[in-house]
Amino acid sequence: MELFKVYPLFPLNFVKAKGAHLWTDTGEQYLDLYGGHAVISIGHSHPTYVKKVSQQLADIGFYSNSVQIPIQEQLAKKLGELSGYEDFTLFMCNSGAEANENAIKLASFHTGKKKIICFTKAFHGRTAAAVAATDNKKIIAPVNETDNFLFLPFNNHQSLEEAFKNHDIAAVIIEGIQGVGGVQIPEPSFLQNIQSLCNENDAIFICDEIQSGFGRTGQFFAHQHAGVKPDIITVAKGMGNGFPVGGVLISPKIEAQFGMLGTTFGGNHLACAAALSVLEVIETEQLMQNATLMGDYLVNALKDLPGIKEIRYQGLMIGIELNEPCAEFRKALLNNYHILTGNASCANTLRILPTLNISTKELDEFIMAFKELAKLTVLS
Helix, strand or coil: CCCCCCCCCCCCCEEEEEECEEEECCCCEEEECCHHHHCCCCCECCHHHHHHHHHHHHHCCCCCCCCCCHHHHHHHHHHHHHHCCCCCEEEEECCHHHHHHHHHHHHHHHHCCCEEEEECCCCCCCCHHHHHCCCCHHHCCHHHCCCCEEEECCCCHHHHHHHHHHCCEEEEEEECCECCCCCECCCHHHHHHHHHHHHHCCCEEEEECCCCCCCCCCCCCHHHHHCCCCCEEEECHHHCCCCCCEEEEECCCCCCCCCCCCCCCCCCHHHHHHHHHHHHHHHHCCHHHHHHHHHHHHHHHHCCCCCEEEEEEECCEEEEEECCCCHHHHHHHHHHHCEECECCCCCCEEEECCCCCCCHHHHHHHHHHHHHHHHCCCCC
């Protein structure tokens, strides 16, 4: 049997990782400024993470949600404290797509309605409802096609208000910052308008913080920069620092009922240990503050360089839009400088999503490489 091919792959086999660095099976070292799609939040093989997951595995790795699992309650309490959502409840699952599936389902259960507003360039996952809310027809199978999802222009107040006038809306789902869309940041007034319209029309405000959450932007959640409070928040990626884990933070106005949601693997002992270690490190190492400082440091060093059209960022969620497609530039960074970066659905945007404890020393490697490449024909 061979693998079902789903991605074009770089010819790299990483066998060791520590902090912001990776090593191949041939001993070559790489600087990781992408973290596997913002998954590596506290650094590869962080000692706190390794210790907590190893100890948990030695004690008990899994039992189903048919019994009490106190570490879930520990995680919910700590997550509430650090995020500022102590009055919310937590449903645990295994991935971002699964978190969004459950969020959309929960909103429909609560409101009794089925129309969901989503936005251009959005990416919410590859499963049934999540992919229907994703603005990419290439990954939507016929079975996922439905008129329950209304796509509106991003940051467009008029279209949003008209949709509420013309439809009975169950929910609005929006990313705290669009990641795949190229680090597109919603205007604070737009998020505030979504919250107001949802409140006025008995609709649920869902904020997808799967890539932008867990301290990446300098706040625990990106939407907190706008001073709004969604009814449902979805999390994953950086939540487990590489261990598969996701979650749904749920407003107290949404009442739980047995059988409404369920999961086999969600909230297992190992996932909770991983997520708790991430929260502990974010707090003790002050990584939200570091995200703000390092994001500003990197952007200030790059903003006036030739070849850059625009830099969009909050903290360490950074989109560098070049004057031309970034594929060759990204390839040169990888091959010539051993630096891993990301791309986006807009071909000109380079995504930078490093570990939250990245240092100026490591960022200087990228800044130097960027400046050298900008002098060459790679950037015009």
